[in-house]
Amino acid sequence: MLGKTARDNYLVLNSKKSTNISFKKVSVVAYLYYEDGLDWYVNAIKEVPEAIYVLILTANENIAKIVKSIFSYRSNCEVRLKANRGRDVAALLVDAKQVFYDYDFVCFLHDKKAREKVYEYDFSLWAKSMWENLICSKGYIGEVIRILNDDQIGLLVPVIDIGDKVSVGHRNAWGDNYDNTVTLLDRLNCKSSITKNVPPFSLGTMFWCNTKALRKLFDFGWKEEDFCEEPLPEDGTISHAIERCFPYVAEDAGYKSVAIMSDSFVEKYIGKLNQYLRSGLDIVDKAFSVREPYDLFQFGNTIDTLEKYIRRHGSIFIYGAGQKGKALLNVLFCFLDYSPNGFIDKNKVGNMCRGKQIYSLDDVLDMKDVGIIISVSRRYSDEVKATLEQAGITDYLCIH
Structure with missing residues (x-):
């Protein structure tokens, strides 16, 4: 068959x-x-x-x-x-x-x-x-x-x-x-x-x-x-x-x-x-947060989705400056040759992450044509979505 x-x-x-x-x-x-x-x-x-x-x-x-x-x-x-x-x-x-x-x-x-x-x-x-x-x-x-x-x-x-x-x-x-x-x-x-x-x-x-x-x-x-x-x-x-x-x-x-x-x-x-x-998955998990076979098979579609979203916005911020956020930064650099404007993370405001400034959500609300890509652990993603929507932001992209 x-x-x-x-x-x-x-x-x-x-x-x-x-x-x-x-x-x-x-x-x-x-x-x-x-x-x-x-x-x-x-x-x-x-x-x-x-x-x-x-x-x-x-x-x-x-x-x-x-x-x-x-x-x-x-x-x-x-x-x-x-x-x-x-x-x-x-x-x-x-x-x-x-x-x-x-x-x-x-x-x-x-x-x-x-x-x-x-x-x-x-x-x-x-x-x-x-x-x-x-x-x-x-x-x-x-x-x-x-x-x-x-x-x-x-x-x-x-x-x-x-x-x-x-x-x-x-x-x-x-x-x-x-x-x-x-x-x-x-x-x-x-x-x-x-x-x-x-x-x-x-x-x-x-x-x-x-x-x-x-x-x-x-x-x-x-x-x-x-x-x-x-x-x-x-x-x-x-x-x-x-x-x-x-x-x-x-x-x-x-x-x-x-x-x-x-x-x-x-x-x-x-x-x-x-x-x-085994060796390959350990590496791509650490570098790009690609952990499961499904994630590997869907990775090409994920890149396409990211590229289309980025094209629609003048500036891009990654929501989450933890391991997932850093992995997304690597993906953007390596596969799209793209450098986002910074990170959003309420617990790390004012710090730097991989050469990028970490902002609060309030810092970017007044900016024009902003796109936000959520890259946090699954257990926090619904909470982050709710936070963005309460702030009037519905045009976001969530990447697990």
């Missing part, structure tokens, strides 16, 4: 299950760029059932030679050389394009390597977790195909493991790519629910798909010249926009996107995720 929001759409699949399934027309496409770690990726591809057509693309002649020799036993495995431009995204949209017209379901994979040594372990973890959650075993692949036989589901993306220094799969990873992703979707004539406050659901350009779900992307007519030459910029390119666009293209075609992971992966992942969440 699929949830109503992207965060609900996660499936754990059995990696050991033996599934008897009609494979329809299925293909696995892999782009291999680096000789480092090649053995691991080759062994992963060996898990693909021989009923599935495998296409391996590379810009490295030595890799092509090695891989051809290893998979010579497979009658339906093809190895092709491609130009060294555009890497995995050009391989997907230019060199492997016809596969997405000839086959019903396609998996696309590629290798990864960090630019800096300090990130080597994390990038390896990133790449291998994505491969594991796409083709970890023959039984798992059978389960994936069973899921894709559901006509509502068009895209399956792998859950990314948590590293020490790379957490791209567990934060709002638009980077410098929100605007160029919106522009790309406009060029593709795709209508979607894309919004900057909701992180991209796909990262890393690895997935399983019902090829009908991504038809608009492949119909566009990409050429290798559309992609950057080496060395590739770290962010903000058309490739980075394409990496994030898949769920929105699928949505436009009427399909849902789901994140998948193997049961063997989950056993390792849950422990890391729990530790990560």
Whole structure:
């Protein structure tokens, strides 16, 4: 059963299950760029059932030679050389394009390597977790195909493991790519629910798909010249926009996107995720007074509400100079780049709080175009509202 929001759409699949399934027309496409770690990726591809057509693309002649020799036993495995431009995204949209017209379901994979040594372990973890959650075993692949036989589901993306220094799969990873992703979707004539406050659901350009779900992307007519030459910029390119666009293209075609992971992966992942969440919640609670999961999920809406309220007023005061008030000050600074005029707190009048003057309510009553944002503990909020309303102030905003 699929949830109503992207965060609900996660499936754990059995990696050991033996599934008897009609494979329809299925293909696995892999782009291999680096000789480092090649053995691991080759062994992963060996898990693909021989009923599935495998296409391996590379810009490295030595890799092509090695891989051809290893998979010579497979009658339906093809190895092709491609130009060294555009890497995995050009391989997907230019060199492997016809596969997405000839086959019903396609998996696309590629290798990864960090630019800096300090990130080597994390990038390896990133790449291998994505491969594991796409083709970890023959039984798992059978389960994936069973899921894709559901006509509502068009895209399956792998859950990314948590590293020490790379957490791209567990934060709002638009980077410098929100605007160029919106522009790309406009060029593709795709209508979607894309919004900057909701992180991209796909990262890393690895997935399983019902090829009908991504038809608009492949119909566009990409050429290798559309992609950057080496060395590739770290962010903000058309490739980075394409990496994030898949769920929105699928949505436009009427399909849902789901994140998948193997049961063997989950056993390792849950422990890391729990530790990560505990540490993260402690930090955001202290800094921004975001304590509960609900507060996290609603945080983007809270920012939008604050921004709209601030725009309507010439000056803003925070009611409450305690922990909640300080946390709100941090939110305004960090997320809206906004500095309020001061605090209101009857118990601390005349003092300073984080460089801001603390006033009494009477001090601000005669000011024009004043907005007051209440940021106190829940048990005091009704009392503060009553105080403001008795003073004739009804246009206030209460943030818990």
